[in-house]
Amino acid sequence: MHAAVVVFPGSNCDRDLAVAFEASGAKVSKVWHKDTEIPEGVDIIGIPGGFSFGDYLRCGAIAANSPICKSVAAHAKRGGYVIGICNGFQVLTETGLLPGALLRNAGLKYICKTVGLKVETASSAFTQGYTAGDVIDIPIAHHDGNYFADDATIARLQGDERIAFTYTDTPNGAKADIAGILSENRRVLGMMPHPERAADAAHGGTDGQALFRALSGALEAV
Amino acid sequence: MKARVHVMLKNGVLDPQGEAVRHALGAMGFNGVEGVRQGKVIELDLADGSTEADVTAMCEKLLANTVIESYTVEMN
Numbered sequence: 125m126h127a128a129v130v131v132f133p134g135s136n137c138d139r140d141l142a143v144a145f146e147a148s149g150a151k152v153s154k155v156w157h158k159d160t161e162i163p164e165g166v167d168i169i170g171i172p173g174g175f176s177f178g179d180y181l182r183c184g185a186i187a188a189n190s191p192i193c194k195s196v197a198a199h200a201k202r203g204g205y206v207i208g209i210c211n212g213f214q215v216l217t218e219t220g221l222l223p224g225a226l227l228r229n230a231g232l233k234y235i236c237k238t239v240g241l242k243v244e245t246a247s248s249a250f251t252q253g254y255t256a257g258d259v260i261d262i263p264i265a266h267h268d269g270n271y272f273a274d275d276a277t278i279a280r281l282q283g284d285e286r287i288a289f290t291y292t293d294t295p296n297g298a299k300a301d302i303a304g305i306l307s308e309n310r311r312v313l314g315m316m317p318h319p320e321r322a323a324d325a326a327h328g329g330t331d332g333q334a335l336f337r338a339l340s341g342a343l344e345a346v
Numbered sequence: 347m348k349a350r351v352h353v354m355l356k357n358g359v360l361d362p363q364g365e366a367v368r369h370a371l372g373a374m375g376f377n378g379v380e381g382v383r384q385g386k387v388i389e390l391d392l393a394d395g396s397t398e399a400d401v402t403a404m405c406e407k408l409l410a411n412t413v414i415e416s417y418t419v420e421m422n
Contacts, residue, residue: 182411189408218411225413227355230362272359272414297360 125150125343128166130196132157132187137173137209137320144320145170148336149344157190167343168205169196171212173265173318183226183268184214193219205249205343206312210266213304213314222305222314223281224273226266230297234267238329240292241303241317245285248310253338259292260331262317269316271298271305281305288313347392349401350420353410354385385415 127145131138131154142152153163157176162169176187187193193215200206200221208216216222229235238261243254254260273281278300281287289304296316304315319332355361361383368382388409390401401419410417 181408185408185411217413223413225411227359227414228362230360232362232366270360270362297362 125168125340126153126163126166127151127168127170128153128155128162129170129172130155130157130192131172132174132176132190134176134178135172135174135211137211137318140318140320141170141172141209144323144332144336145340147323148333148340150336150340155192157187157192160191160195162192162195162199166199166204168207168339169199171196171206171208171215172320173210173212176211176215179211179268182214182218184211184216184218187211187215188218197221200307200312203309203311205339207250207339208312208314209318209320210264210269210316213316214268216312216314221312222307223277224271224302224305226268226316227270227272227297228268229266229270229295231295234265235269235295236263236265237295238263238322239295239303239317241289242292244287244290245306247285248288248306248313249339249342250306250313250335251288251338252342253334260334261322261329262319262332263321263329264295264317265321266296266316269296269298271300271302271316273299278302284308286310289315289317347394347396348422349390349392349396349398350422351388351390351401351405351409352385352418352420353388353405353415354383354417355414356416359414
């Protein structure tokens with residue numbers, strides 16, 4: 125599996141994400157936001173967490189309009205895989221690759237802690253290493269993770285089993301307890317929690333490992 | 347010429363910052379504040395000949411996220 129990790133000014137989880145991909149056996153290339161091409165042969169693009177462009181205007185809004193994001197959208201439209209974590213999820217909603225938006229946390233506070241996530245579907249390359257109904261412990265670290273979409277969109281996400289993860293005890297006000305969602309073709313995942321921060325015993329938890337391993341397994345087989 | 351863009355969260359989208367301001371006003375003794383919505387104002391200095399349609403395009407593409415926000419444009 126060849127993964128590309130996009131780096132924006134203000135990204136701060138790019139290295140963690142690259143390390144998690146590498147630990148699952150992937151070759152990783154880093155791509156700068158001003159680049160216009162994704163390297164040849166990339167199977168999956170990772171949009172990391174952080175504070176791209178200082179969260180100016182809206183989280184992810186400026187990054188979503190950077191040169192590299194046109195290539196990310198083209199990769200996704202060709203059926204390529206994309207994972208956006210935390211700020212990366214915000215970027216994916218701002219580009220329109222995933223529906224909805226991430227609002228300020230309902231409690232107005234930045235929250236940094238490990239939370240329980242329920243795996244809602246195992247039917248995706250990202251989640252097939254889990255069993256639907258599993259509860260896993262994954263850290264969150266965000267100020268704007270309050271998922272919002274109109275009722276029709278939420279109903280569609282639920283009906284198509286495109287909600288990947290929900291919070292067992294929603295910390296941020298997210299509608300329908302949504303922590304992560306999939307695109308219609310199930311090849312784009314956006315999630316606020318950080319699986320790459322629970323991917324090594326030294327992190328204090330390894331519940332995120334199965335995501336990277338499953339992805340690697342699925343994409344090696346392609 | 348200048349344009350002023352007002353961006354507000356749409357009705358129906360919870361505005362926790364506005365709610366916090368409402369609570370603070372109530373605690374300070376300003377009674378009768380039944381709701382507060384907080385938005386932002388963006389002022390643009392534009393080259394002559396720019397049109398409202400240009401600014402609307404900017405709003406659609408960047409200045410507002412129309413999933414959660416509405417906007418109005420004032421040209422002057």
